[in-house]
């Protein structure tokens with residue numbers, strides 16, 4: 519830390535992104551990216567758009583927002599595109615929490631939530647997941663705090679039904695409820711339709727998982743106009759051109775190709791069920807996932823050890839250090855071929871372990 523670093527950030531522990539190794543060619547099952555490249559139409563559109571890169575992007579992303587309004591069944595004033603969904607989550611913590619309005623989220627969830635809270639000096643409370651790692655929606659009713667829930671949750675992969683989310687939203691009329699739907703396209707049910715009914719709900723989605731654009735950085739926020747006005751105040755006070763023109767074009771074209779991505783999601787779900795069955799046969803405990811990853815453990819080998827052994831064999835998965843989940847690994851679902859290799863390497867490791 520330099521002597522110039524502001525004291526208010528001195529104690530901040532930043533978010534640790536998953537490994538992005540440059541040395542070895544790994545089978546990358548560690549950051550929940552899509553194994554499928556964007557379709558040629560998206561690539562072409564970006565190639566054309568970069569020829570206009572001397573001009574600032576449209577701060578309102580008009581074409582993207584219009585297309586998204588058709589796909590998601592909302593009006594254009596109920597959508598805010600951002601630089602990945604991390605950015606809209608950051609804006610939400612800034613906009614809807616402060617010293618007198620703390621934030622509450624599950625103890626096991628997306629690691630960025632506590633980072634945002636610390637970054638902005640917001641007091642936060644975590645609610646333990648139940649012993650089966652599910653969320654008890656009643657823990658968030660009448661919370662008297664801003665509520666943030668990933669649905670499906672990460673890294674567990676478990677999902678709450680929309681009626682339970684609605685109970686949370688209904689019972690917190692004086693606080694905003696943020697539902698992070700980064701993984702919703704893999705079998706969850708979106709609560710975007712609830713934004714027509716409640717003025718305290720913000721739903722966030724991302725193009726990083728189901729739409730193969732993690733590297734382009736595009737997220738969307740859905741809420742009533744007044745919540746979005748607050749978020750826009752923050753956007754225009756930080757970076758009005760937060761979505762660059764290539765990304766806005768990639769996002770627009772991706773939405774024009776929605777069927778391609780939804781078909782890919784079906785393939786991922788099939789591969790997930792196949793992998794879950796095979797791991798169960800090998801004696802793993804596998805949580806029932808509605809996402810593009812599995813959260814798994816076995817009594818035969820510790821979570822960290824399995825992660826390390828898989829890495830030696832060229833397969834990267836994600837292991838977490840926090841006490842409650844250190845025996846688990848989060849395995850992103852890739853192509854069928856990738857999952858076969860992952861299973862094969864896992865079998866080899868278990869065999870070596872037994873010797």
Ligand code: PMP
Nearest residue numbers: 602603604628668672700724726
């Ligand atoms: N929410 C959850 C639950 C996530 O796992 C991620 C991905 N790391 C994000 C939000 C952020 O995704 P992005 O910024 O790529 O849209």
